[in-house]
Amino acid sequence: MRTSIATVCLSGTLTQKMQACADAGFDGIEVFEPDLVAAPQSPEEIRALADRLGLTLDLFQPFRDAEGVDAATFAANLRRAEAKFSLMQRLGMDTMLVCSNVGTATVDDDATSAAQLRELGDLAAAYDVRLAFEALAWGRFVDDYRRAWRIVELADHPQVGVCLDSFHILSRGHDPKEIEQIPGEKVFFLQLADAPLLSMDVLSWSRHHRLFPGEGGFDLAAFLAHVLRTGYDGPLSLEVFNDTFRQTDPDRTARQALRSLRWLEDQAAGRLGSEAGSGLARLPEVAEPSGLDFVEVRAEDTGDVEVVLEQLGFTFRGRHRSKAVGLWTQGGARVVLNEQQARDLSPAIAAVGVEVADPATSAARAERLLAPTVHRRTYAGEERLAAFSSPDGTEVFLGRVPDGPDATWTEEFRLGGTASGPELVTHVDHVNLVQPWQHYDEAVLFYSSVLGLAPQAPLDVAGPVGLVRSKVMRSTDGSVRLALNLLPAGLVTGLPQHVAFACDDIVALAERARSRGLRFLPVPDNYYDDLDARFDLDPEFLSTLRSLGLLYDRDAGGEFLHFYTATVGQVFFEVVERRGAYDGYGAPNAPVRLAAQMPG
Incomplete structure (x- = not known):
């Protein structure tokens, strides 16, 4: 399967991160908006650099606090979203991550959130952009991927789907088995991260202690197997917030990251067994040293x-x-x-x-x-x-x-x-x-x-x-x-x-x-x-x-x-x-x- 990584995982400037990802062998990247805002290059120059490096620009993220708000706030959100859709056109990107509201939500109602995502979807369609709605583990009202999927179902819009993030699901102890009930074509994006098994607030845990697959305590092979059973065929993408990775050599970190994905593909393929029609790459099979x-x-x-x-x-x-x-x-x-x-x-x-x-x-x-x-x-x-x-x-x-x-x-x-x-x-x-x-x-x-x-x-x-x-x-x-x-x-x-x-x-x-x-x-x-x-x-x-x-x-x-x-x-x-x-x-x-x- 195609591999991708969020630029937030690495240290350095946006162009340095892109070069490191390409050199390591990634197929694409998620563009973390603060990296783009701080870059001296124009969106067109970033797009051209990605083309030269052979990288696809897979996800623009994050768009925060979009739904569950009053009418005046939502009107401002539509104006903000349209500016981002225009920016994405300049970048040549077609998928944006929309996080569940943590800061401005005042309406705890699935129908309201769905209606607002549907209206965002209408606007996104004019720019040929898809919206991947993600339940943040610390979302004010929407903090469970199953509720995020219910809202997407209610929105019933071709431009609106879900983003599944292993950290937000597994850190809250949510059962990932129900992922298999989501149609694969409505899983717009997949983000993967491991983490040590800690007892602390999920926001701090997420922002400082995520790890690449295989370095923590989550069963990511089983998680990925659930996602692939939906028929999802998009990229396997890493989104890892970690203080160490953001201050160490980006080339080395990118290689470490790709190693983790190749290992995870092999582990998930082993879990799927005869079901593995998902394009997962297998590693040469070896016995442990004797x-x-x-x-x-x-x-x-x-x-x-x-x-x-x-x-x-x-x-x-x-x-x-x-x-x-x-x-x-x-x-x-x-x-x-x-x-x-x-x-x-x-x-x-x-x-x-x-x-x-x-x-x-x-x-x-x-x-x-x-x-x-x-x-x-x-x-x-x-x-x-x-x-x-x-x-x-x-x-x-x-x-x-x-x-x-x-x-x-x-x-x-x-x-x-x-x-x-x-x-x-x-x-x-x-x-x-x-x-x-x-x-x-x-x-x-x-x-x-x-x-x-x-x-x-x-x-x-x-x-x-x-x-x-x-x-x-x-x-x-x-x-x-x-x-x-x-x-x-x-x-x-x-x-x-x-x-x-x-x-x-x-x-x-x-x-x-x-x-x-x-x-x-x-x-x-x-x-x-x-x-x-x-x-x-x-x-x-x-x-x-x-x-x-x-x-x-x-x-x-x-x-x-x-x-x-x-x-x-x-x-x-x-x-x-x-x-x-x-x-x-x-x-x-x-x-x-x-x-x-x-x-x-």
């Missing part, structure tokens, strides 16, 4: 990281035959240390590799979802791994599920050793990636749409610099877990990233690491006093935790033991042991870790 292939740390000098890995029991498997890259392994955990193109860089997580059943198909899906391709130099005989860049710059590599214990690319590393003792680490449990505030929601959509990971409920953790919001993206079986941490507002740097390794005997591993000189993150005695009060632990067990600097958590499913290393550059390591069916991440212990990592 494991973490490797984690890469990049730095100009990786020596300090090598020391920590050796102390944790990792084995150096050798240097790459053509690159300044080393490989360290233990059990199924692989860490790549990369010193290429890393001048003046301190250690930080640069990439993760995921195991997928069909890398080529997964790469095709990523490309369709506008994931930026990553190119790395390879020579003849070396495995080429498809890769793309995530919103925070972390590179994601696609490796085939290995037949044996090792991926084929590990054979490119030479002159390494073999494990000299028991390998207590079994695999990578999870990777924690810190996200800049302006890319957090984009990252959630990225990992869910491109990799097929499911977002878990967000969690806020109190730290010395403010609340840290964390959301885990994970595969169904938990074999891939990426924890996305949002930097507190105003904090540009300061939260390191980390890799968590799983083991079956954390006490033995901690004792071995301590004997090798590992610097554990310090844990205050107060923590263990509180632990004893909360869980009434066996004194000997508590003494073991205290002596080794281990942290502990417990829930109805089981127990969780873990420890952290000191930070090297912008990265540190965690070792975890899950007992029973514990499936969390030790969130109650996060404030202790964050406090211990504060400088000074």
